[in-house]
Amino acid sequence: MPPMAEVPLPPGLADALRERLGSEAVVEGDGPVATYMHEQRGLYPGQGRLAVRPASAEEAAEAVRLCRRHGAPVVPQAGNTGTVGGASPRHGGEVVLSLERLNRIRQTDAEDGHLVAEAGCTLAEIQQAAAAAGRFFPLSLASEAECRIGGNLATNAGGLNVLRYGTARELTLGLEVVLADGRIWRELKGLRKDNSGYDLRDLFIGSEGTLGIITAATLRLLPPPRSRRVALLALAELTPALGLVRAAQAESGDAVVAAEIMSGPALAMGQLLDDAPENPLPGAAWYLLLELASPDPRADLDTALAAALEPAEQAGAIEDAVVAPSEGAAERLWRLRTAIPDGQRRAGASIKHDISVLPSEVAAFVPQALAAVEAAEPGVRPCVFGHIGDGNLHFNLTQPADADRAAFLERWGALNRVVHDEVARFGGSVAAEHGVGQLRRAELARCGDPLTGELARRIKSALDPEGVLNPGKGAAL
Amino acid sequence: MPPMAEVPLPPGLADALRERLGSEAVVEGDGPVATYMHEQRGLYPGQGRLAVRPASAEEAAEAVRLCRRHGAPVVPQAGNTGTVGGASPRHGGEVVLSLERLNRIRQTDAEDGHLVAEAGCTLAEIQQAAAAAGRFFPLSLASEAECRIGGNLATNAGGLNVLRYGTARELTLGLEVVLADGRIWRELKGLRKDNSGYDLRDLFIGSEGTLGIITAATLRLLPPPRSRRVALLALAELTPALGLVRAAQAESGDAVVAAEIMSGPALAMGQLLDDAPENPLPGAAWYLLLELASPDPRADLDTALAAALEPAEQAGAIEDAVVAPSEGAAERLWRLRTAIPDGQRRAGASIKHDISVLPSEVAAFVPQALAAVEAAEPGVRPCVFGHIGDGNLHFNLTQPADADRAAFLERWGALNRVVHDEVARFGGSVAAEHGVGQLRRAELARCGDPLTGELARRIKSALDPEGVLNPGKGAAL
Known part of the structure; x- marks a missing residue:
């Protein structure tokens, strides 16, 4: 720098x-x-x-x-x-x-399917503006009431619905960006097809404020879902989970909008919260939460879900399953998943990883990585959950029950290296959806491709030669 | 340069x-x-x-x-x-x-939903490899038997199905690229979530070989359609077309994969070909070709189409309509559209435009642009067709019937300026899906944003400082 x-x-x-x-x-x-x-x-x-x-x-x-x-x-x-x-x-x-x-929705265009939001709008405000126009903005994160779209775009946020709708990048048609020299680059038209230049838009998205400051964005709006079903499956093993997701996709016409995997210990940490709902399927090694949602007014998600799950139930791949009979019940099933991060905090200090591998490798990666961390830190309590359809896992490690908090946190770098070495073995990413920031820089320098880093530095120098923007952050190591 | x-x-x-x-x-x-x-x-x-x-x-x-x-x-x-x-x-x-x-399919991974193709594979070969794996690669262009994926990615090709599936960029998970200095940048893992660096992938895509040479790509595979319906609608005016597309999207759960608009004169030019099928709805001012396709095994596209079209028929917005009763009939309806470029060649010299505006502006743009070209070149025969769902029109001009071919082609630059001035008035793009190449450079320099050009030049200098790659082409003007 x-x-x-x-x-x-x-x-x-x-x-x-x-x-x-x-x-x-x-x-x-x-x-x-x-x-x-x-x-x-x-x-x-x-x-x-x-x-x-x-x-x-x-x-x-x-x-x-x-x-x-x-x-x-x-x-x-x-x-x-x-x-x-x-x-x-x-x-x-x-x-x-x-x-x-900078918190205005500048324009909503339901007919063309987009809205123009300033960077300081919260994600929830954007979801609400879309709904008010009879449309749907699918980006959804745990922090959606507080996070603001400028940050979502700067980090190319992922979240719960990437499997069906893509990351923040895939939902963006245009940007307004303040450059390092204080000029404004404005490309908010919202055209779906425009090959009249290099893809500056996607370069700014995910650059964590190091190439420009996003001040507004034209975001895609989609047809709203007309029906949804949420199911929780209890599994004895992780192995069948991806096949269940694929079956549900095939039977529903690609209507699976979320597929969340949770280890039994991860779900149990969520249960530490006072407001956590009861687990309707206690005692399983793994849980798969599926949400199906369709914009088709004639979709039959119950039949699709039954067709997807029955062969697996007969084959013994599912221990037990529950489909939420109401919206309230669906929210309670979701709360089992969303309670995990706060519950994990209640369980002690934790060392977190935001990694991805190919979906088909998740079932092989997890036991190998679990064995590696147990060997490195006996008694560590892994809290593994995430988006199995994208191969994106939050492979988090909670301190051993009787360990000293500070001593455990001193193991941060060492345990990062243990987990990321396994990720590298599977050709995965050590910064899947949260970005690089300061936290992942050292490990990215260790595990990342040096040529990728060199190209990033050249682009950083081309667009911010004086280092005005967000020094010491992100990928241009 | x-x-x-x-x-x-x-x-x-x-x-x-x-x-x-x-x-x-x-x-x-x-x-x-x-x-x-x-x-x-x-x-x-x-x-x-x-x-x-x-x-x-x-x-x-x-x-x-x-x-x-x-x-x-x-x-x-x-x-x-x-x-x-x-x-x-x-x-x-x-x-x-x-x-x-470089024409091998290196790998097909149906479970993770991707394949790795070398840049010299034709688009048709990739479609076939996807189908052989029980999956679907949706990019589809008139030239798909001859065009090769490296070119599709270098130009971020669009084509017929962008409305539902996006451009080539949105279907790509990774690239292998030879850089200007002869090193190879390889990022073919196919991860769906990876925020560990700047988005180099999308920078190379659409850069027309000026930043790197794409030698292979990891491409997304999707669930294959289980059913499809193709319909041709005859319209007295262009105005209701977009509303019909939106109604079909809403009723079918976003299953409209193509929405092609053709003026009566454009369709008539296609009819000049010996192998052109008969137009089942002759004499209309405008035609809308709709294709619906769904991966949902229980989708009812007939009911969806009927529900979308009936209110418009009753309101008199549709003059006549035909739904193809068989795959052969569907192909014949499509041939009415795909015959147009060759038929236009038969009709004389032509000056072409590859423009886009917002879909909601198409119905206002077209008559205004038609009036402008008729004023500039009396007797010119406009041949207007394109992808109305994306706002992408091929606003082509065929020489007056009795004009001298060479004299008409000398009007190229002048008529480009007339059309592109109208595009600029509507905030559109003068290079929507074919790229800039040599053909659109002068008009892009005239109509484009100078700051966008400056940023492109800086990136070009950062990644190809000696000007090794494809000089005199593309957007870094």
Whole structure:
């Protein structure tokens, strides 16, 4: 990274920002600024002492120009719900550029199937705007009430419905981006076919604010589901799970929108929460949560689900199954899955991994990785869950029940290496859906392809030659 | 472009290529080399005198290294079916790198839903390999028997099914690319979720061989359709067409895989071909061809189609309609559409446009653009057809019946400007699905966003600083 980093906050910058953007746009002082420096895992306490809150793309561009002129790097921040330290200042001389006031839905076009949202809209607000127009925006994450779309796009967020609808990238038709030099690149038209240039859009998406600051996006809207069914299956082994997903896809006409796998111990950690619903199928080694949803007004999801599951039940591949008879029951089945991260926190310190392998390799990867971590850390309590249809697992490790919390957390790097070595053996990814941020940089440097890193650095230098944007984060190692 | 261009073919290069790649890999001499220089519209006769045909990615990389060392730029060529001159040498000193011998399907993985194809596989071969594995690769173009996937990816090909399945980009999970310096970047794993770096994949896709030479790709396979229906609707006006598409989407659960609009005169030009089937609904101003296809084994497309069309028929928005009662009849309806480009050639010289606007703007754009061209060129015969669901129109102009062919073709630039001015007024694209190549460069420079061009040039310089790859083509103007 260029020498701009680690420069202390330059004098006069706060005043200059206040003069051009107004006093409500500038946050200073340890107390007020703390909220922009806090990061949910507490691993990367932000080092900055200044945040700026532009209310328009033009103000964001002006803020970048002023920061650049004063030699202060800029750390873009949307909902600040990320888990890899991508939105926290790393060095101390940076200015946090919060997108929270860029929070308008600029346009909704149901006929063409898109809306234009500013980067500070929460994901839930976008889902609601789509629904109000009789359409559907399928991106769905645990943090959807708080996360903001600018962050979802900067990290190419995945979530629960990637299997059917793709990641944030696949749901985006256009962007508005503030560049490192403070100019605005605007391509919000929403055309479905446009091969008139390099794909800058997808380059900015997933670049974690290191190539440009996304200030607005044109997002695809889809036909809303007309019916849905949620089922929970208890399995003695992980092996049959993918076949069950494939059968459900085939019988339903590709209507499986989520396929979540949970180990028995993972589901049990979710049960530690006071509000967790009872597990209707206790005692299984593995659980598969399936959601089917179809925009076809004549779809028969019950028949499809029965056709998919009956052969497996007869073959003994399913121990037991329950299909939610109501929306409330469906929500309770989902809560068994969504309770896991909070429940895991209740169970002790944890070391997390966000990895992916090919779906067909999940059943081989998991026991091999479990054996490796048990050998490296006897008594460790693995909490394995994730999106089996995408091969994306949250392969998390909770401290042994009687271990010292701090001592366990000191094993972070070592256990990362154990898990990621197994991922590498399977040709997988060590940064599947949460991004690289600060958290995955060292392991990406160790496991990643050096040529990919070199190309990333060349692109970073081409688009941000002075290192203005989010230094020390992401993939341009 | 750097000074490398316009250098005559360096002595010794052919011998060096022969020595390293074998004599069957090197094509010299006016006769043998002509096939690599010919371009289907005859607008850009290739200026090169040497072609190299590597049989592997390693040989392709070696060829690029040798060409670079000898100071000869490289023009990648796959099926050579492009329509914008992107695969023809422009200056005379280039070497054509043909991908035709890189023609293996390396792997088919039905369980994970992908296959790995080399760049020289024809699109039809890939469709067949997918079908043989019980899966479906939806990309479909008029030239699918001859075009090769490397070219489809270099141009981010669109075609008939984008409405439902997306462009070539959206169907690609990974690439193998020979870089400008002759190294190989390989990312073929096929992971559905991987946020461990910048999106280099989508940057190479659509870059028309100017950033790297795609030698292989991991392509998504989807559940195969279990049923399909094809219908032809006769319309008095263009206006209701999009509403009919949207109704069919809503009633069928998003099963509309193609929605082709044809003007009466366009369909009549197709009828000039000897093998053209009879038009079952003669005399209409506009035609809408709809194809519905569903992977749902229990889908009822007849009921869906009836539910979509009946309200429109009762409201008088449809003059007449026919649903193909058999696969043979469906193919005949499709042939009414696919005959148009060849029929148009029969009708005289033509000036073509590959434009897109928002679908909701098509019905306003078309009469405005028609009036503009009639004013600029009285007697011109517009041949308008395309993919209304994507807003992508082939807004083609055939010479007045009694005009001189050469004199009409001299109006190329002037009529391009007339049409593209209208496109710009609607915020559309002048290069929707065929790419930029040589043909659209001047108009892109005139109509495009200068900042987009500047960013493209910076990326081109970062990844191909010496201008080795496909000089004088594409978007980095």
